[in-house]
Amino acid sequence: MPEEQDCLQCGKCCEKWGWDQKGIPEDLVPWINGHRTDILQHVSITFRDGRRTTGKNLAAADLPRVTRIYYWVDPRGKKLTYCPFFFRADDGKVYCRIHRVKPAVCIGFTPWNEGIRDYALDCPACRNSMP
Numbered sequence: 001m002p003e004e005q006d007c008l009q010c011g012k013c014c015e016k017w018g019w020d021q022k023g024i025p026e027d028l029v030p031w032i033n034g035h036r037t038d039i040l041q042h043v044s045i046t047f048r049d050g051r052r053t054t055g056k057n058l059a060a061a062d063l064p065r066v067t068r069i070y071y072w073v074d075p076r077g078k079k080l081t082y083c084p085f086f087f088r089a090d091d092g093k094v095y096c097r098i099h100r101v102k103p104a105v106c107i108g109f110t111p112w113n114e115g116i117r118d119y120a121l122d123c124p125a126c127r128n129s130m131p
């Protein structure tokens, strides 16, 4: 399997897997430092004492007390069943509105390298790489 593979930006993976995912503290650092409340308001944060909130007012000093990071919620903390940064353009291709700072779970998603071609997702880029 090739390590590099052109994603066709069909969006199927983000539609199917782009929500109900766990995050890591490292995802949050550039969002906090960059004051990206537009992103942080869609992150559910659970603290060691059980308190849950969105990441909107999160500071770097809070990170050691964070025990769970969840993508994605609405600004009131209600779980979403889609990614709020998913955008389908007029050309039919899907774009990530936070591509440069997207979370690790999204950066690491390269299905053609995972040996998961039969994971019930019809990824056309994977199909193109079939021998």
Ligand code: SF4
Binding pocket: 014, 017, 018, 019, 083, 084, 085, 086, 087, 095, 096, 097, 098, 099, 102, 103, 106
């Ligand atoms: S953040 Fe970007 S890459 Fe991740 S699921 Fe949303 S649209 Fe897809």
Ligand code: SF4
Binding pocket: 006, 007, 008, 009, 010, 011, 012, 013, 014, 111, 122, 123, 124, 125, 126
């Ligand atoms: S399903 Fe495959 S081709 Fe479509 S956006 Fe995801 S990785 Fe790219």
